[in-house]
Amino acid sequence: MTTLTVPRRGFLAGGAAAAAGLTLGFHLPFGGDASAQSVTPEVNAWVVIKPDDTVVVRIARAEMGQGTLTGLAQLVAEELECDWNKVTWEYPTPGENVRRGRVWQNFGTAGSQGIRQSNDYVRKGGAAARMMLVQAAANEWKVPVGECTVAKGVITHAVTGRSTSYGKVAAAASLLTPPPTDSITLKDPKTWTIAGQPLKRLDTPEKLNGRQIYSIDVKLPGMLNAALKICPVFGGKIKNFDVTQIENMPGFKKAVRVGDTGVAVIADTWWRAKTALDALPIEWDEGPNSKVQQADILAAQTEGLTASEAILGSKNGDAHAALASARRTVEAVYAVPHQHHVTMEPMNATALWTPQKCEVWTATQNAEAALATATEVSGLPIDKNEVYRLHLGGGFGRRSSSQDFVRYAILIAKEMPGTPVKTIWSREEDMTHGWYHPATQCRLIAGFDDQDNLNALHMRISGQSILATISPARLQNGRDAATFQGLNPEGPESQLGYTVPNLLIEHAMRNSHVPAGFWRGVNNNQNAIYLECFLDELAHSAKQDPLEFRRKLMANHPKHRAVLDAVAEKVGWGTPPPAGVYRGLAQQMGFGSYVAACAEVSVSDAGILKIHRIVAATDCGHAVNPQQIAAQVEGSFVYGLTAALYGEITIANGRVEQENFDTYQMLRMDEMFDVETIIMPSGGFWGGVGEPTIFVAAPAVLNAVFAATGIRVRQVPLSKTSLKKA
Amino acid sequence: MTRLSINDVVYDLDVEPETPLLWVIREQVGLTGTKYGCGVAQCGACTVHIDGVATRSCAIPVSTVTEQQKIVTIEGLSPDLAHPVQKAWLELDVPQCGYCQSGQIMAATALLNANPRPTEQQIREEMTNICRCGTYNRIKAAIQLASNTMAG
Ligand code: FES
Numbered sequence: 069m070t071t072l073t074v075p076r077r078g079f080l081a082g083g084a085a086a087a088a089g090l091t092l093g094f095h096l097p098f099g100g101d102a103s104a105q106s107v108t109p110e111v112n113a114w115v116v117i118k119p120d121d122t123v124v125v126r127i128a129r130a131e132m133g134q135g136t137l138t139g140l141a142q143l144v145a146e147e148l149e150c151d152w153n154k155v156t157w158e159y160p161t162p163g164e165n166v167r168r169g170r171v172w173q174n175f176g177t178a179g180s181q182g183i184r185q186s187n188d189y190v191r192k193g194g195a196a197a198r199m200m201l202v203q204a205a206a207n208e209w210k211v212p213v214g215e216c217t218v219a220k221g222v223i224t225h226a227v228t229g230r231s232t233s234y235g236k237v238a239a240a241a242s243l244l245t246p247p248p249t250d251s252i253t254l255k256d257p258k259t260w261t262i263a264g265q266p267l268k269r270l271d272t273p274e275k276l277n278g279r280q281i282y283s284i285d286v287k288l289p290g291m292l293n294a295a296l297k298i299c300p301v302f303g304g305k306i307k308n309f310d311v312t313q314i315e316n317m318p319g320f321k322k323a324v325r326v327g328d329t330g331v332a333v334i335a336d337t338w339w340r341a342k343t344a345l346d347a348l349p350i351e352w353d354e355g356p357n358s359k360v361q362q363a364d365i366l367a368a369q370t371e372g373l374t375a376s377e378a379i380l381g382s383k384n385g386d387a388h389a390a391l392a393s394a395r396r397t398v399e400a401v402y403a404v405p406h407q408h409h410v411t412m413e414p415m416n417a418t419a420l421w422t423p424q425k426c427e428v429w430t431a432t433q434n435a436e437a438a439l440a441t442a443t444e445v446s447g448l449p450i451d452k453n454e455v456y457r458l459h460l461g462g463g464f465g466r467r468s469s470s471q472d473f474v475r476y477a478i479l480i481a482k483e484m485p486g487t488p489v490k491t492i493w494s495r496e497e498d499m500t501h502g503w504y505h506p507a508t509q510c511r512l513i514a515g516f517d518d519q520d521n522l523n524a525l526h527m528r529i530s531g532q533s534i535l536a537t538i539s540p541a542r543l544q545n546g547r548d549a550a551t552f553q554g555l556n557p558e559g560p561e562s563q564l565g566y567t568v569p570n571l572l573i574e575h576a577m578r579n580s581h582v583p584a585g586f587w588r589g590v591n592n593n594q595n596a597i598y599l600e601c602f603l604d605e606l607a608h609s610a611k612q613d614p615l616e617f618r619r620k621l622m623a624n625h626p627k628h629r630a631v632l633d634a635v636a637e638k639v640g641w642g643t644p645p646p647a648g649v650y651r652g653l654a655q656q657m658g659f660g661s662y663v664a665a666c667a668e669v670s671v672s673d674a675g676i677l678k679i680h681r682i683v684a685a686t687d688c689g690h691a692v693n694p695q696q697i698a699a700q701v702e703g704s705f706v707y708g709l710t711a712a713l714y715g716e717i718t719i720a721n722g723r724v725e726q727e728n729f730d731t732y733q734m735l736r737m738d739e740m741f742d743v744e745t746i747i748m749p750s751g752g753f754w755g756g757v758g759e760p761t762i763f764v765a766a767p768a769v770l771n772a773v774f775a776a777t778g779i780r781v782r783q784v785p786l787s788k789t790s791l792k793k794a
Numbered sequence: 795m796t797r798l799s800i801n802d803v804v805y806d807l808d809v810e811p812e813t814p815l816l817w818v819i820r821e822q823v824g825l826t827g828t829k830y831g832c833g834v835a836q837c838g839a840c841t842v843h844i845d846g847v848a849t850r851s852c853a854i855p856v857s858t859v860t861e862q863q864k865i866v867t868i869e870g871l872s873p874d875l876a877h878p879v880q881k882a883w884l885e886l887d888v889p890q891c892g893y894c895q896s897g898q899i900m901a902a903t904a905l906l907n908a909n910p911r912p913t914e915q916q917i918r919e920e921m922t923n924i925c926r927c928g929t930y931n932r933i934k935a936a937i938q939l940a941s942n943t944m945a946g
């Protein structure tokens with residue numbers, strides 16, 4: 069073990085922490101676990117240990133239901149060798165992260181990266197804290213550190229029969245120099261006792277008695293509330309509003325322009341603000357987009373399916389030539405519409421602006437981006453801005469696609485300097501001003517050789533690019549690499565699981581005025597529908613078993629094949645299902661993980677679909693909390709199948725037609741099915757968990773629907789197709 | 795003045811009569827465990843008990859509730875998590891984001907009060923609240939667990 073000495077230096081972030089001094093100044097009026105916050109000096113950026121042995125783990129990533137908070141705490145606690153029962157947590161702020169040279173690195177929580185991209189440095193944070201704590205005890209006892217052992221937060225020197233606890237030596241440990249990162253050896257995951265275990269979440273109790281404060285629940289002294297209306301047509305502007313009509317309404321304080329696109333009413337309560345806003349006569353300049361109809365968007369996609377120009381995704385061999393000389397070809401066109409995230413907690417944020425400082429309380433998947441937005445909108449230097457983080461009532465990519473909820477809240481609060489203003493979007497405002505799952509279509513053509521082997525595949529995707537909306541700077545020569553998620557020829561992130569001798573994958577980018585965003589699962593979702601349903605068609609056209617047809621193409625992709633084999637075995641593929649029940653398969657790799665599913669469904673003569681059971685397998689490399697992975701897998705089927713069965717956002721006169729759950733239907737408990745989850749971490753890599761299963765949800769069910777009815781559903785949502793027996 | 799009895803406390807409130815009960819509870823009374831999800835009686839996030847009956851408070855004007863009626867919110871169920879439904883929720887680690895769970899728990903407790911031994915089919919039919927995170931199977935299992943413990 070390395071010997072650690074005074075004085076302390078910054079850990080992991082070079083000297084920045086030292087420069088910032090030991091007072092953290094976490095200013096979290098109620099962010100994080102309030103009981104965890106203390107003035108106790110930290111052992112390092114990740115770990116604070118209080119005199120009573122309470123272990124506070126700092127969590128940089130956002131908790132939105134996916135369990136990342138507990139998983140990250142498990143990883144830190146594992147290396148720290150503390151008592152899990154004493155573990156609690158707190159959220160550092162992005163402002164503190166800036167002041168300390170990004171000691172907590174990335175706060176972004178999207179792309180199923182919370183654990184897989186930070187596991188190494190958070191584990192090292194836990195290990196370094198352990199080394200410092202043990203060193204502090206050894207120093208106090210004047211014994212060699214190598215003679216000390218530690219278990220569950222108790223340090224023992226067996227030779228002299230002494231022992232002490234983390235809480236007693238934490239203050240001394242905090243003064244030691246952290247060990248160099250390269251001197252830290254992490255545990256072999258095979259020896260884990262806290263990580264890898266199906267432990268209960270740390271954040272459950274307060275979600276059961278109303279004590280959990282979400283962003284929408286924030287209360288500050290003197291706070292006012294605002295209701296917001298942005299021009300219903302994307303890209304439209306606010307022209308005028310007649311405040312005289314509402315200024316005598318109860319609680320009314322002010323009606324304000326929000327940038328050049330919207331208007332807000334500020335009142336004492338949100339309900340009064342909303343009531344006044346609903347009564348406010350508003351004149352919009354809807355602009356040219358008000359002429360755009362759903363049919364226009366679809367027509368542009370259809371044109372792209374056969375347009376002569378397209379952006380190359382990947383290719384091998386010569387698909388065009390092979391198709392021209394194929395013994396037979398199969399062709400199909402699939403279509404996937406816009407979806408909305410519908411986080412249960414609508415967008416909201418509270419802002420307090422003065423000419424000196426801008427503070428924001430909100431639920432975001434990327435607190436660093438929220439801070440950047442605050443800095444831009446407040447007009448104040450970055451160190452005069454701060455964002456306090458609260459748990460998210462759902463994220464699903466909405467709260468990472470844009471920090472517009474922060475932007476609007478600050479624009480509104482700037483109209484009331486010194487008064488905190490909470491801006492809540494009504495559900496209608498939330499649903500009509502989203503960052504929608506991109507709408508695309510895909511034309512697939514397959515060619516078979518003389519032995520009826522699949523010899524060529526041409527996939528032409530046509531439609532929207534997410535990056536073109538969100539971050540055009542990330543396009544490479546006009547190419548959006550993310551469009552090809554799950555279809556890439558290689559790489560650890562989202563690799564195609566099949567080998568086809570002649571393959572061509574392209575994208576005809578056809579963007580509309582509808583903003584596209586990252587929607588849980590992202591482009592993997594439609595790519596899995598396109599490819600996995602089409603492969604099912606090909607298997608049937610070749611009169612081959614869909615499992616065997618796939619397996620023949622998967623020889624070079626053993627991990628993809630292993631999850632598929634696992635679900636096939638567990639579901640009993642090849643043995644007859646219960647009478648009237650039919651099966652469908654799908655697999656895909658994305659966000660570093662391999663997933664597969666088999667759905668069992670029945671369809672009544674009247675065309676009513678019932679999903680009975682889904683067997684799912686996940687190889688995420690390392691499984692940090694199996695019971696939470698199972699929860700994510702189950703939730704992913706609900707999310708993915710809500711979209712597959714019902715979800716469709718449509719456009720009329722440039723605006724979104726769906727405004728609430730009555731026109732944007734959700735899967736509910738009456739339709740819920742059994743989910744059997746196989747977690748099969750094969751080690752050696754770290755894959756994500758929050759999203760991957762969504763990819764396979766829709767194609768597995770759609771393939772089972774075909775098996776049951778002979779009807780090939782090529783348009784999502786399924787509710788648009790009648791499954792009634794002819 | 796509107797007078798309401800919420801969690802055994804009587805409140806005198808200055809609100810417009812058409813204000814939904816949800817917003818009176820959240821903003822005037824200050825109990826924020828009851829959530830806003832849709833405002834149109836679709837999602838159930840705002841579920842409270844009125845005289846023991848699960849009610850979507852976003853769709854009830856406060857003027858239709860009398861001071862004799864007993865309103866119970868999630869905060870009034872059992873602050874120390876002693877209610878068997880809360881215990882079952884804890885045991886099975888039901889919540890994900892948790893935002894819908896106040897409403898789910900209030901719906902579940904009302905269901906079990908009315909029908910202590912619901913069949914699986916009855917649970918499916920009665921529990922109509924939306925959970926966007928998809929915790930339905932754990933909710934169902936937790937109701938069955940609570941039903942078993944309550945029946946002793
Ligand atoms: S908020 Fe009342 S049912 Fe949705």
Ligand code: FES
Nearest residue numbers: 891892925926927
């Ligand atoms: S737990 Fe997130 S909506 Fe139900």
